[in-house]
Amino acid sequence: DIVLTQSPGTLSLSPGESATLSCRATQSLNNKQLAWYRQRPGQAPRLLIYDASNRATGIPDRFSGSGSGTDFTLSLSRLEPEDYGVYYCQQYGDSYTFGQGTKLEIK
Amino acid sequence: VQLRESGPGVVKPSETLSLTCTLSGGSISNHFWSWVRQAPGKGLEWIGYVHNSGNSNYNPSLKSRVVMFLATSRNEFSLRLTSVTAADTGIYYCAKVGLSTVSLNLGWFDPWGPGTLVIVSS
Numbered sequence: 443d444i445v446l447t448q449s450p451g452t453l454s455l456s457p458g459e460s461a462t463l464s465c466r467a468t469q470s471l472n473n474k475q476l477a478w479y480r481q482r483p484g485q486a487p488r489l490l491i492y493d494a495s496n497r498a499t500g501i502p503d504r505f506s507g508s509g510s511g512t513d514f515t516l517s518l519s520r521l522e523p524e525d526y527g528v529y530y531c532q533q534y535g536d537s538y539t540f541g542q543g544t545k546l547e548i549k
Numbered sequence: 550v551q552l553r554e555s556g557p558g559v560v561k562p563s564e565t566l567s568l569t570c571t572l573s574g575g576s577i578s579n580h581f582w583s584w585v586r587q588a589p590g591k592g593l594e595w596i597g598y599v600h601n602s603g604n605s606n607y608n609p610s611l612k613s614r615v616v617m618f619l620a621t622s623r624n625e626f627s628l629r630l631t632s633v634t635a636a637d638t639g640i641y642y643c644a645k646v647g648l649s650t651v652s653l654n655l656g657w658f659d660p661w662g663p664g665t666l667v668i669v670s671s
Contacts, residue, residue: 473652486642487593489659493651498659530593534649534656537608538583538595 444469444533446541454547461518463544465531470511475535478507478516481543482527490529491516523548550575552643552662559668560637566630566669570643570662577601577619581646581655582626584617587664588639598646598655599626633669640664 445468453461465476474494479487489498491507494514506517518525528543556568570582581604584596597607599617607615611630619626630637644658 473649473654475649475652475654475656477657479658486661486664487658488661489647489657492647492657492659493649532593532657534654535652540593540595542592 444471444536444539446531446533446539448529448531448541448544450544452545452547454549455521456549457521457523459521461521461525461546463516463518463529463546465509465514465516465541467512467514467533467535469536471514471533471535472511473535474510475533476507476509476514477532477534479530479532480525480527481530487530518546521548550645550660552645552660554641554643554662554665556641556665556667558666559670560633561671562634562669563632566628566633566637566667568628568641568643568665568667569625570627571623571625573624577624577626578621581648582617582619583644583646583658584628585642585644585658585661586637586639587642588636591639596628596630596641635669638667638669640666 447466449464476494478491481487495507504519526548531541551573560566583598599605614631616629642664644661647657649656
């Protein structure tokens with residue numbers, strides 16, 4: 443199985459700042475087969491990014507994904523209060539697995 | 550497209566968990582549909598996917614206990630998980646599986662239903 447490790451575990455930032463979330467895979471995802479989601483408490487996950495860098499419908503350009511091989515990044519600029527939640531990466535290069543999540547707190 | 554899960558909130562240990570996902574605003578045909586679950590306070594676990602062609606694929610860790618199938622006339626798909634234990638307690642989500650035009654693989658999950666909580670308890 444491909445294991446995804448996300449870092450940091452928790453981020454606490456203020457509105458207007460930028461956030462960088464990391465996701466590392468134990469095997470190379472040759473075709474950038476990685477997605478990102480945000481999950482707010484009591485809600486289902488929402489797709490943000492697919493194929494490592496493509497924004498899902500309705501996702502603002504403050505969200506950007508990058509990376510290849512085993513290292514991927516989700517960047518959020520100009521943080522807003524509603525950006526809080528747990529962010530998960532998910533790979534689909536070999537079956538389907540999720541990272542353990544990064545919790546983003548907005549001060 | 551909107552999805553909504555339904556089913557019993559409590560299942561006894563050793564019995565079978567049965568859930569249904571109903572689709573509105575689109576057709577269930579010619580797409581792949583998946584179930585994902587989340588134990589209380591934990592991360593996400595893919596359970597499997599199914600297509601109206603009969604194509605299905607399950608998480609190896611659950612494969613011996615899982616069946617998924619579609620009812621195209623009712624625009625819904627279902628999950629059955631047998632011999633449940635307390636470890637199967639959690640929120641169960643249904644979702645549509647996206648198809649990558651880059652890798653031509655099945656990929657991400659979007660949209661998701663709101664989820665339904667299933668508790669395994671006697």
